[in-house]
Amino acid sequence: MDMKALILFGHGARDSRxxxxxxxLAGLWKTQHPNVRVELAFLELMKPSLEExxxxxxxxxxxxxxxxxxxxxxxxxxxxDFPVLLSDCQEKFPGMALSATPAVGEDExxxxxxxxxxxxxx
Amino acid sequence: MDMKALILFGHGARDSRxxxxxxxLAGLWKTQHPNVRVELAFLELMKPSLEExxxxxxxxxxxxxxxxxxxxxxxxxxxxDFPVLLSDCQEKFPGMALSATPAVGEDExxxxxxxxxxxxxx
Numbered sequence: 001m002d003m004k005a006l007i008l009f010g011h012g013a014r015d016s017r018x019x020x021x022x023x024x025l026a027g028l029w030k031t032q033h034p035n036v037r038v039e040l041a042f043l044e045l046m047k048p049s050l051e052e053x054x055x056x057x058x059x060x061x062x063x064x065x066x067x068x069x070x071x072x073x074x075x076x077x078x079x080x081d082f083p084v085l086l087s088d089c090q091e092k093f094p095g096m097a098l099s100a101t102p103a104v105g106e107d108e109x110x111x112x113x114x115x116x117x118x119x120x121x122x
Numbered sequence: 123m124d125m126k127a128l129i130l131f132g133h134g135a136r137d138s139r140x141x142x143x144x145x146x147l148a149g150l151w152k153t154q155h156p157n158v159r160v161e162l163a164f165l166e167l168m169k170p171s172l173e174e175x176x177x178x179x180x181x182x183x184x185x186x187x188x189x190x191x192x193x194x195x196x197x198x199x200x201x202x203d204f205p206v207l208l209s210d211c212q213e214k215f216p217g218m219a220l221s222a223t224p225a226v227g228e229d230e231x232x233x234x235x236x237x238x239x240x241x242x243x244x
Binding site for chain 1: 126128130132135136137139140141142143144146147150151154155158188190192194195196197198201223225226227228229231232233234235236237238239240241243244
């Protein structure tokens with residue numbers, strides 16, 4: 001049986017407090033979509049890596065994992081590093097369907113929320 | 123007379139396509155808030171710098187500039203580099219009221235938009 005799961009993929013940073021919004025995102029997802037497993041994953045400096053997160057989900061029976069890059073812009077990390085990483089993971093988990101969305105910064109509703117946040121600050 | 127203005131402040135990247143969402147944000151702001159000047163500014167690798175953006179706004183008569191950090195997490199860049207940068211700018215523009223919001227990733231509505239984007243991808 002197919003079992004979908006979500007990975008919220010961020011850059012990572014040295015300061016552990018940097019991940020707070022990512023932890024909040026995972027919490028919001030769990031509250032609103034309790035039947036779909038979610039894991040965070042980071043490109044660098046934080047754990048788990050993408051491969052580690054996929055392993056966690058595979059161990060729980062996920063067959064179909066969508067990776068959402070929680071980045072604003074699509075620069076070198078998303079255009080070069082990320083596809084290689086994803087393709088390496090796909091090779092290691094041949095039975096799993098891995099896919100990725102564009103960066104969240106491409107989404108009009110995300111941008112609109114930033115505009116409204118800015119307007120409230122003025 | 124007071125004249126408010128907005129700076130959307132991003133990290134910057136080597137790949138020029140990285141800034142596309144920032145250009146879209148500035149465009150959305152101009153459409154929705156045509157009476158409040160907006161400039162982008164970047165911490166590194168892209169222009170203008172924060173100081174250059176403030177200079178542009180000062181030249182246009184802005185007296186009160188709110189800087190919105192378009193970052194998810196608040197790590198070293200926002201906790202250490204940014205306050206120093208802002209305080210240096212404040213010294214250079216003593217007649218201007220400079221202030222900053224938390225990172226947009228602290229905003230519940232921004233996080234909720236990311237959750238909804240993720241849910242649509244599954």
